Structures are given as structure tokens and as C-alpha cells.
Amino acid sequence: MPEQDFTETTSKEATVPEINTQTGTITKLQPPAQPQDEWLKYGEQISSFLASLPEYVGNFFKQYKQPLVSVGLIVGAIVGVKVLLAVLDALNDIPLVAPTFELIGIGYSAWFVYRYLLKASTRKELTSEITTLKSQVVGKQVPEA
Numbered sequence: 001m002p003e004q005d006f007t008e009t010t011s012k013e014a015t016v017p018e019i020n021t022q023t024g025t026i027t028k029l030q031p032p033a034q035p036q037d038e039w040l041k042y043g044e045q046i047s048s049f050l051a052s053l054p055e056y057v058g059n060f061f062k063q064y065k066q067p068l069v070s071v072g073l074i075v076g077a078i079v080g081v082k083v084l085l086a087v088l089d090a091l092n093d094i095p096l097v098a099p100t101f102e103l104i105g106i107g108y109s110a111w112f113v114y115r116y117l118l119k120a121s122t123r124k125e126l127t128s129e130i131t132t133l134k135s136q137v138v139g140k141q142v143p144e145a
Helices: 016-023 036-063 065-092 097-117 120-138
Strands: none
Touching (some): 065 097, 097 120
């Protein structure tokens, strides 16, 4: 059997060109997908947009002020009603509070009927108060009777 010569080889790290010669390919670094100038251009566009954003928002609010206020009032009213219902539900869970509220409501209703609805003169007084309140809300002057 022929003798094989086993010599000790020192291992050195293979460098990139050596690896390339071993595999037979040439490796090149790829250029960046977008040059630095394009990134700067995008950055300038974004910063100019952010700089003019308060102006855009201000113009939008000026143009759509009435609808935005209306939507805000509607949302506020819905939130207010939900909070009021939650508070009333919490109060109704307390013993003796619900019957007390019912008694207060019945008492006020009885007083209102006695005060404004039994006599014709008090009904006239109630209608004049209602028309006065309506004119104050609407903003028109109603001639007083």
C-alpha cells in the first residue's frame, strides 16, 4: 500500500478572493438600492409636508368648521347621554334610591298638573312662557300679548 504523506497544514482564514477562486464566482458588492440623494429628496419632501401640515389642518378646519362643530356636538351629546345613563344605572343599584326618585317624579308631576294644567288662566300663562322660551331659543322677537 502506498504511503500517503500527511503533512500538517496551518489553517489560515480564507479571504474573499480565495473563496471566490474556490467557487469560481466573482462577488461584487451591490450598490445601494437607492442612492443617498434619493433618500435626502424623500426626507426633504416629508419635512416640507410636515412643515405645511398645520396650514393644511387650519384651512381644512376653516373650510369645514360648521360640519365639524355639528359632528362634535353630536358625538358629545351621545357621550353625555351614555354617561348620564351609566350614572343613573349605578344610582338605581343603590337600595331605596330608585323608589325615592319615583316618588320625587310623581310629586313633581302632580305639582305641575296642579300649577299649570287645571285652570284655563294658568294654561294661558304656560303657553305664553313656552312661546317666550321658544323665541329666546330661536332668536326671533315675538310680539307680547
